[in-house]
Amino acid sequence: MQIPEGLRYTKTHEWVKRLDGQAQVGITSHAQEELRDVVYVELPQVGRTVKQGEATAVVESVKAAFDIYAPVAGTIAQVNTALSTSPQLVNQDCYGRGWFFAITPSNPTEFDGLMGPADYEQLIKAAAH
Amino acid sequence: MSDPAGTALQRTSLYPEHRRLGAKMTPFNGWEMPLYYSSILDEHKSVRTAAGLFDVSHMGQVFVRGSGALETLNALCVSDIAQVAPGRACYTMLLQERGGILDDIIVFRVGEQDYLVVINCANRVKDVAWIQVHRRGSVEIDDRSSERAILAIQGPQAAALLQRVLQTEVNALGRFDIAPLPAFGRQAWIARTGYTGSDGFEIFAPNQAAVTLWPRILGDAGSGIQPVGLGARDTLRLEAGLRLCGTDMDETTTPLEADLGWTVAFGKASFIGKDALVAQKAAGVPRRLVGFTLEQGPVPRHGCPILVGGRELGAVTSGTFSLMLSKPIGMGYVDRTVAGAGTAIDIVVRSKSYPATIVKLPFWRMAPSSSAGSHVASGSPLQAQGPALSCQP
Numbered sequence: 001m002q003i004p005e006g007l008r009y010t011k012t013h014e015w016v017k018r019l020d021g022q023a024q025v026g027i028t029s030h031a032q033e034e035l036r037d038v039v040y041v042e043l044p045q046v047g048r049t050v051k052q053g054e055a056t057a058v059v060e061s062v063k064a065a066f067d068i069y070a071p072v073a074g075t076i077a078q079v080n081t082a083l084s085t086s087p088q089l090v091n092q093d094c095y096g097r098g099w100f101f102a103i104t105p106s107n108p109t110e111f112d113g114l115m116g117p118a119d120y121e122q123l124i125k126a127a128a129h
Numbered sequence: 130m131s132d133p134a135g136t137a138l139q140r141t142s143l144y145p146e147h148r149r150l151g152a153k154m155t156p157f158n159g160w161e162m163p164l165y166y167s168s169i170l171d172e173h174k175s176v177r178t179a180a181g182l183f184d185v186s187h188m189g190q191v192f193v194r195g196s197g198a199l200e201t202l203n204a205l206c207v208s209d210i211a212q213v214a215p216g217r218a219c220y221t222m223l224l225q226e227r228g229g230i231l232d233d234i235i236v237f238r239v240g241e242q243d244y245l246v247v248i249n250c251a252n253r254v255k256d257v258a259w260i261q262v263h264r265r266g267s268v269e270i271d272d273r274s275s276e277r278a279i280l281a282i283q284g285p286q287a288a289a290l291l292q293r294v295l296q297t298e299v300n301a302l303g304r305f306d307i308a309p310l311p312a313f314g315r316q317a318w319i320a321r322t323g324y325t326g327s328d329g330f331e332i333f334a335p336n337q338a339a340v341t342l343w344p345r346i347l348g349d350a351g352s353g354i355q356p357v358g359l360g361a362r363d364t365l366r367l368e369a370g371l372r373l374c375g376t377d378m379d380e381t382t383t384p385l386e387a388d389l390g391w392t393v394a395f396g397k398a399s400f401i402g403k404d405a406l407v408a409q410k411a412a413g414v415p416r417r418l419v420g421f422t423l424e425q426g427p428v429p430r431h432g433c434p435i436l437v438g439g440r441e442l443g444a445v446t447s448g449t450f451s452l453m454l455s456k457p458i459g460m461g462y463v464d465r466t467v468a469g470a471g472t473a474i475d476i477v478v479r480s481k482s483y484p485a486t487i488v489k490l491p492f493w494r495m496a497p498s499s500s501a502g503s504h505v506a507s508g509s510p511l512q513a514q515g516p517a518l519s520c521q522p
Contacts, residue, residue, distance in 0.1 A: 037170040039450035040427045060428050062169045062450055
């Protein structure tokens with residue numbers, strides 16, 4: 001199970017990376033493994049304001065569609081348009097080229113309330129039992 | 130594993146094999162079944178390019194035997210079962226009086242007065258009760274589902290693989306033929322049938338025979354065979370334009386609406402639901418099941434509205450991402466006035482409209498060179514692969 005250091009995590013299996021004052025968001029390796037065949041990603045509009053925990057993007061596997069929630073509140077600053085033509089990047093490189101969107105946080109302290117890697121690993125292990 | 134209501138799920142005799150292979154299991158109509166082993170798209174591809182092995186033992190197997198067997202089945206099925214010769218099979222339907230579809234079934238004639246009826250697992254209890262209630266003459270209705278298994282071996286390599294594993298001349302079987310497999314018990318058969326649109330076979334056998342056969346079939350590694358779960362079974366059948374009972378059709382839809390009128394023998398004196406179908410045909414079928422494709426966009430799912438000229442004129446019943454077409458595909462019912470191939474429609478997904486086009490089914494068809502069957506009675510190679518000849522004598 002890949003859970004990189006230096007990222008923060010949510011209970012809904014998003015990861016967050018602080019990058020140039022923005023919070024870059026994707027889904028974890030655990031989440032993409034559960035989804036398996038990602039065939040479509042619906043991205044938010046740049047400029048949209050989102051609340052913490054708001055459904056912001058959609059990822060679809062062959063079987064079902066799932067919401068991706070904003071881990072922190074703010075404004076959508078960038079989206080990964082590569083996912084529109086290559087949704088399989090979510091499976092191939094979930095912590096890199098498979099990122100979804102970046103938020104300019106309106107309340108940067110929310111970041112500190114998110115889980116670290118050890119807590120996230122505990123969460124997955126607890127759910128598996 | 131239990132279903133959402135907390136009821137314990139049934140397991141097939143091959144459950145230990147699924148666990149050993151690391152399958153992702155899923156609840157399905159009261160059964161704990163493999164959803165996938167590697168991934169749905171991988172398994173889909175293996176069936177289209179090589180071969181796949183499915184455990185579909187959750188399906189019901191009911192024997193209808195005796196001098197009243199033909200009369201009983203003919204009173205219930207829309208097709209003319211008298212046309213089904215020994216060693217042949219027929220895709221057909223059970224209707225209620227008002228013409229709604231109770232189930233789609235395959236009737237295999239395994240003896241002179243001996244039929245194996247394969248039914249959907251969700252409808253097993255209902256179907257068996259229905260057949261019992263409507264029995265004619267001297268007939269035995271023998272539900273052997275719990276002690277029997279079904280293996281499906283599907284894909285262009287299926288025939289060569291089974292030839293090696295079974296040491297049986299499987300190429301002697303044409304599409305919708307069935308023959309005994311005496312080496313695997315008195316009650317074992319192999320048929321050239323399936324639910325994928327690719328060439329393939331189904332083996333109907335006692336549980337123990339299936340447990341023996343499963344590793345032998347998967348052991349034929351040179352063929353590229355992989356185990357395939359229900360996830361790819363659904364995407365394969367959809368790509369082949371095959372309806373799923375309970376999803377694409379049910380008691381609120383008739384075979385005419387489901388565009389399966391070819392299964393109906395209107396010349397037959399009577400069958401349950403005939404009057405309703407005759408009346409609907411005369412009045413005009415109000416809506417029709419169609420296939421559609423999106424050039425790009427999300428996966429259409431059951432219940433998504435279908436718009437024509439901005440007006441809601443139908444709904445999606447099934448959808449997926451087609452591996453062979455590399456685009457989203459789906460089926461749904463639309464008003465008959467707009468059901469023609471080429472019609473531009475919109476599919477609404479999460480409150481957004483996406484352009485789509487009505488197309489002829491199936492979405493994908495195997496190449497004529499891989500056509501099954503040394504003695505398919507007639508028709509072009511293309512027709513021979515579709516279900517349309519399945520009830521030909």
